[in-house]
Amino acid sequence: MKSFVRSAIFATTALGVAAPALADVNIYSYRQPELIQPLLDAFTEETGIKTNVAFLNKGLVERLQAEGDRSPADIILTVDISRLAEAVAGEVTQAVESDVLAAHIPADFRDPGNEWFGVTTRARIVYASKERVDPAEVTTYEDLADPKWKGRICTRSGTHSYTLALVAAVLKHHGEEYTKTWLEGVKANLARKPQGNDRAQVKAIWAGECDISLGNTYYMGKMLADEEQKEWANSVNVLFPVFEGGGTHVNVSGIAMTKSAPNREDALKLMEFLTSATAQEIYAEVNYEYPVVAGTEASDLVKGWGTFGPDNVNLMELAQLRAAALKLVEEVDFDG
Template structure:
C-alpha cells in the first residue's frame, strides 16, 4: 500500500464549528481528500485537533462578513491571485516565524509575511510523444512562433492559471511584448480555448492538437484515472523556461486570518506545514512539489523531469493580474 493510499484510507471530512478547546479552525479551498491526510498527521504529532470548512467560493467575503468574530484561524487555498486577494481584503495578518522564514523560499512567500507557499505546481507543456520532439519546446516565448500554427490547445485565457502565466510574461518582458506574445499564441491555436487542463491532453491524444499548456499535477490525476490514463501516456511533460529565467510556478498557500482566535495553535499548524515530513505528505497526495529544504518530491513527480522554478516573487506577478486580464480581453484570446 502506498503512502498516499494509506493516508487517504483514513481521511474523514471535518465540519467547522466554534472550538470548545484550543483547536485550529480552517477555511479551505482545497478539496477534502487533498488535505485530510495532512490534518491527520498534524493532530497525531501535536494532539491539536482541526475543524475545517471546505468552500468552493466566497472565502474572502465570508471572512469579511464575520469580521473579528470569525472562528477561522487559517486559510488554505491555491493560486497567487487568491492569496493576494485575501491580503488586499485585510482578512489576514503577518506572521513572524523563524521556521517559516527558513523553510519557505523568499520568492514563495509574501514580503510582508501575510501568506506562505507550501507546495508548488509548474505551468508546463504537454506534448504528443509521437509528433513533437521534446527539444522543440524549450521556452515559453517559443509558443508564439508560427511553427506551432494550428498545433496548440489551451483552456480559457482568462482562467487564473493562464493569467498567472501571462503575468509572468509581463514581469519578464513588459506589457507590449506580452500582448505580442498573446497574439502569437492565439494565432497558433488549433481550436477555440475550452475545457480544463486535462481536456487539452485528451485533445492531444485524439489528434486535435500537438501541445498544450497545463499544470503538472494533472498528470498524476490522469494516471490515476482508468479512463484518462491513455491520455496521459500519449504525452511528454516538458518544462519550458523564460529566457533568462526558469519555469513558471504557482503555489498552494497558507495564511493566518486577522481574527485567529487560536493564534498559538494556528502558528504551530503553519510551521508544521513547512516541516519536511509534512511537505512530503502534502506534496505526494497532491502530486505537487514540496518547497522546504531537504523535502523530496514523490517518485512519480520526480519522474516527470527536473524543475528549475522561475525566481520572480509571486506577489510581483499578482500585481500584474489586472493587466494580464485586460490584455487577454483586448486580444480576444477566447474569441
C-alpha cells in the first residue's frame, strides 16, 4: 500500500497526471474510460476482480519510465500499432506467455515477442459523398493520387499516427520513391489544408467542401449515435479501398502488461478475458470495431457497412517504417 501511495504521489506531482486509485488491476489507457467501462464491468462481474482506469492523452510511455518499479499500473490499453511498438521499444512492457492469447489472436495482430496483443481492429477507409461520388470510382489507395480527385480530398494531418500508419503501408508495398510521389499526388488533390479529426472530414463532405476523405470505420458508428453528426454520416458511403496486390489497411486497439505489473496474475486474467467471445462482442458493439478472435462477429451496424479483406502485412513491420513515413510526409510538406 505504501508503495502504491508513493507511486501515486510521484505520478501526480512530477508528471501532472492523476494516478488511478488502488484496485485489483490498474490500467493506464489512451482510450477514454467510458469506451472500455462496459468491458471492465463484465470482467468484474465474471471474476470478482476490480479494475481502475487512468486516462492519458499523451506521455504514457514516459510516465511508466519515470515511475519505474514503483508504478501501480498493470496494463496499458491503447490504439494504433505505433503506440504499442513505442511501449515495447521504451521497455515498459513484458512478454506474456499464454496459451489462451496465442490460440485466440492471429499472429498478424500480436507482437512476435508476445509483448502486446491486438483486441480489436479498424479499417482505414474512404468516406465518399453519396451525391457526388460513384462508389465504383474508389478502388485503391494508390488511386487517391490520381488527378481526377484534384480539389476533392479532405484529410487530417499527415503527421497524425493514423495517417503515418497508412503511409507506412504504402512504403511497405511500394518503396520510398513511389511513396513520395504518391504523397505529392494526394497533396495536390486536397481541397483544403489538412486539419481536424476524422469526423471533421465527413462534416466537410456534408458541407460540400470536398467529396472524399480518409477515416477509420468506427467513426461512422460514433457519428450515427450523435444527433448533430448523424446528418453528416448519412451524407456519405463507407468504401473499402485496397492496395494493389493487397487488402484494406487495418490497425488495432491493443493491450500489454507493464514491466512492473504488481498484480500480474489478475492482469493476465483481464488480458485473456478480452479475447473471450463475450468481451469481443461487447468491445465490437460499444466501439463499432471488428473483433480479432475467429468465430466472433461485428455488430449488425458494422456488418452493414460491408465486408473487406484486411491487408496481410504484419503490423510490427509497419511500426518499424513509421519514422521513414514521417520523414517523407515532412519532405513533401504535406500539411503546408
